Amino acid sequence: MKEGRKPVRVAMLGRGTVGAQVMRLLDSQADDLAARVGAPIELAGVAVRRPNRHPDVPSHLLTTDAEALVRSDVDIVVEVVGGIEPVRGLLVTALRSGKSVVTANKALLAEHAADLFAAAESAGADLYFEAAVAGAIPLVRPLRESLAGDRINRVMGIVNGTTNFILSAMDATGASYAETLDEAARLGYAEADPTADVDGYDAASKAAILASIAFHTRVTAADVYREGIAAVTPADIAAAKTLGRTIKLLAICERIHDSVAVRVHPAMIPRTHPLASVGGAYNAVFVEADAAGSLMFYGQGAGGAPTASAVLGDLVAVARNKVSGGRGPGESSYAELSVQPIAQVNTRYHVSLDVADRAGVLSSVASVFADHDVSIAAVSQQGRGTDASLVIVTHSAPDEALRSTVDKVAGMPSVHEVASVMRVEGE
Amino acid sequence: MKEGRKPVRVAMLGRGTVGAQVMRLLDSQADDLAARVGAPIELAGVAVRRPNRHPDVPSHLLTTDAEALVRSDVDIVVEVVGGIEPVRGLLVTALRSGKSVVTANKALLAEHAADLFAAAESAGADLYFEAAVAGAIPLVRPLRESLAGDRINRVMGIVNGTTNFILSAMDATGASYAETLDEAARLGYAEADPTADVDGYDAASKAAILASIAFHTRVTAADVYREGIAAVTPADIAAAKTLGRTIKLLAICERIHDSVAVRVHPAMIPRTHPLASVGGAYNAVFVEADAAGSLMFYGQGAGGAPTASAVLGDLVAVARNKVSGGRGPGESSYAELSVQPIAQVNTRYHVSLDVADRAGVLSSVASVFADHDVSIAAVSQQGRGTDASLVIVTHSAPDEALRSTVDKVAGMPSVHEVASVMRVEGE
Known part of the structure; x- marks a missing residue:
């Protein structure tokens, strides 16, 4: 650790389960974090809705004015509030003014990643979000x-x-x-x-x-x-x-x-x-x-401490970038691939039917699959008196063909009930 | 991808199984890599011992003079040769002159990491080595x-x-x-x-x-x-x-x-x-x-393509750092922890003995464990005529105590043979 190095100042938005764990780690690991970053990390403020609910946080750190905290003299904004607004606006403000952002907000990233990355790009700031997917698992x-x-x-x-x-x-x-x-x-x-x-x-x-x-x-x-x-x-x-x-x-x-x-x-x-x-x-x-x-x-994949571990890992990375003058990866969206609707995606179905236990039923059901160009991988039929249980597992086929097949089969007089329809994966 | 961006020049040391796969990926993924790095990656030369063994590599890229290649106008050195010398010297030369290094060389890192990191630190270069541990697995x-x-x-x-x-x-x-x-x-x-x-x-x-x-x-x-x-x-x-x-x-x-x-x-x-x-x-x-x-x-954990994937991931990271002016993490050795010898480490033993099948043997064997302060977690004895098989699993204890116990037990007249001694983990 370099002595006397100017601290990296962090604003935290939100202090629920994850936020409390982030604060705990910032405190208990302070020396280790400073050694890994090359400068101490200093918590500059915590924006919360109801300060009186956080009696264990030094009161000078608490504020209800998240906007002012984000616009203050901080280097990094850690967001553990969740939800879309007002968080989106706050993070765009932070990024546009060159403040790096660490967020655990999956809903926000899944809807507004393009805005956030554009704001980060405009000012050369970092946007890290390991905690948004699968908690502590590095992914x-x-x-x-x-x-x-x-x-x-x-x-x-x-x-x-x-x-x-x-x-x-x-x-x-x-x-x-x-x-x-x-x-x-x-x-x-x-x-x-x-x-x-x-x-x-x-x-x-x-x-x-x-x-x-x-x-x-x-x-x-x-x-x-x-x-x-x-x-x-x-x-x-x-x-x-x-x-x-x-x-x-x-x-x-x-x-x-x-x-x-x-x-x-x-x-x-x-x-x-x-x-x-x-x-x-x-x-x-x-x-x-x-x-x-x-x-x-x-x-x-969740929980206060595991999610906080992921937030802290990102915080160390962006703080190191602040200290060393580097930058993490920005948005990578050059491939511009189209999204295929589920109807066209090849999947496999498992279908369990209660059918009439008489000659010709299997062949008539099988012909519906064949009519839809759906190939059958496995079939088993078990008589139960007047009824029989018929289980069919298909080869892969476009999802819409599989659905139409099941709809058609469900309407057959010899099919009493579609007991279970489920996609099959992993084989 | 930014057009006209100055290429990042890469020297490769070695071209065995991994090197060939690295070259294949550099070629087949060239556009994607350029988009991810922000500049094209250009292979400037490949140092090999016997150029005539690589007829598929353009001859102007091949050289037997690794030292000259490393000292030439390249930004990054990728090392897939293995072994300690001359590789250590070459990589220290590269790092000292500010060239970043990507290596898959576990033996070198396990012995000379301190030298390499010091050389990297002196010139602000990157040292990445994901491929040195567990092949393609990000670790x-x-x-x-x-x-x-x-x-x-x-x-x-x-x-x-x-x-x-x-x-x-x-x-x-x-x-x-x-x-x-x-x-x-x-x-x-x-x-x-x-x-x-x-x-x-x-x-x-x-x-x-x-x-x-x-x-x-x-x-x-x-x-x-x-x-x-x-x-x-x-x-x-x-x-x-x-x-x-x-x-x-x-x-x-x-x-x-x-x-x-x-x-x-x-x-x-x-x-x-x-x-x-x-x-x-x-x-x-x-x-x-x-x-x-x-x-x-x-x-x-091994193989040409998986290892090459890890090398390429590192290469993209250090090339991005070259383009953006940043740096990856350096050596982190501030903790300066001492290394505990195995004798003092707590482990658990499984011991299978062939013993005489008569009264008092179990109690005399158990007393040896007790004398060494080794607590027994599970024991099973099965008679086989004049012999018996005695299996003991211990609780955790210092490894030296467990070893002394086994040595002592092995010398007992009622113990015919120590059939198996093995540490136990994961419970």
Whole structure:
């Protein structure tokens, strides 16, 4: 550590669970951080809505005027508030005046990355956001930097802990989605309003960010095909089990020639797949690149301390850049790839049907698949008196062809019920 | 990509498997790399020993005079030769003249990192070495940068593919080490002279590098306690199986108060441990940090293309730094922790003994453990006529106490043979 070096001044916006952990680490690791940065890091102020809720923070640090704090003499703005406005405006102001920004705000980045990067570019400031995707797991830096000399083809992972907890529990107990969600809320694994998690919005934001940096193109949350887990039934779980599979909410980013496809939906994966054993609130992401082959990253995807670890790593990097005069990577969107709608993306379906147990039913169902150019990979039929259970797993085909096939099959008189339809991944 | 930007000129030392892949990627990805760097990357020359062995390389690029190439008008030196001299001298020359260096040379970094970093520091040059540890797996950058705001306590992993292939095969077939090594050589998984791999030198170099960057201190290969896999017997493998364990060659870097302990040795781990399922030539590394919790990184640890991916990622980073005027992280060794010898490190032992099957033997063996203050975690005895098999798993204790205990037990008249002694990790 260089003695007497001018401190790097940091403004913090927000002080919830993550913010409190960031403050704790800034304090407990102060000497180490100074040694790694080459100058001490000084907390200049913390903008909060209700100062009286933070009695443990020295009062001279607290302010309700985030705008004034951002415009004051600080070098770096750390944002752990969340939400779009007023944060977007504050961060654009900060970046335009040359202040570097470290943010954990996935929703903001998934919608307004272009604005933020443009503001950063205009003033030569840094924009870092490791904490916005998969908490403590280093993922943004490996994709933006480690694999910058490679061509990434696919990113697939579990990036939402709440839904992973719920699906793991449904798999273990056989209970319904509604019961399991209640249990998750009781245990603190689901928010009072779980919409962002269970409907896949959180995962879609992360998928948009991952796709943007992996494929050097702009992908926003609106470009992401999204299905949540609310429609997953005990029958789906049971069907998956029968086939040696389990159900996970996956974020999948694919490069297909000169376009990208980004989707979030529940999918059956084999129980032997490395993602199958990712339980509870953990996250894990697979990356496939031309030269590097398959890589996997695993760790805690949320929580105050893990997220704060990612924020601090970014803070050290941008503070080092301030001290050394360098800059981190800016937006890389030169590839300008188009986004392929889910209808055209090749997927595979698992379909469980309750059908009449009589001659000719299998052949008539199979002919519907054939009519839609959907090739069947595996089929099993089990009689149960007058009914039979018919399970079909397809080869890959355009998603719209698979959907039309299922719609058509559902309307057949010999098909009593479509018990489960689920995409299949990871084989 | 900014048109007309002055190219970044790269000298390459060596052109073996990795070098050829680096050249391939430089060519096939030229436009993408230029867009990511902000300037084209131009290969200025390739130093090789025998130019006639590289008929596919334009002859004006080839030279046998590495020294002249390094001293010529280049911005970056990429080293994929390996070995200590003359490479060390060449890279110090390059760094001292302000040329940044990207190297895949683990042996060099594990012995001479201090020299290299000092040379880099003197001229403000970058020294990057992601490819030196675990091939394509981003590990150096996450440890040096992503976790720079956290405190790392432990790094444990499988970092050598050859030994992992051999141990996986021994586990699957029950064959001896010698037979399996022959098979690995036939299949191309072991070198003609496998010493560096099977005796743990390669893993020890990587462990030294990982410990240095994880704990911000200087650790060289000589500081690493090292045992290879040549002494692993089918009896060890069988004993591990009986207990639901498998044997892996692990590199373990621990921070213990104000010292570090770094070791490479075979160890039994539970078959349910994530590292147990890392098969064949794959690598995987666990990292435990205060705030981030447990992280795992998994991928291909060797091979031309994966290693070249890591080299290219570093090359893009240092080229960007050249263009933007910034610098990557330098050596971080401020912590100056001492290295704890293996004798004092707490480990756990599994011991399988063939003992006389008569009253009092268990109690006399157990008393030897007690005399050395070694607490027993689990014991099982199985009679086989006049003999009995006695398996003891200890709690953790200083390694020297465990060794003395085993030595003492081995000399007891009632102990016919020490069938297997192996450290236990991961529980």
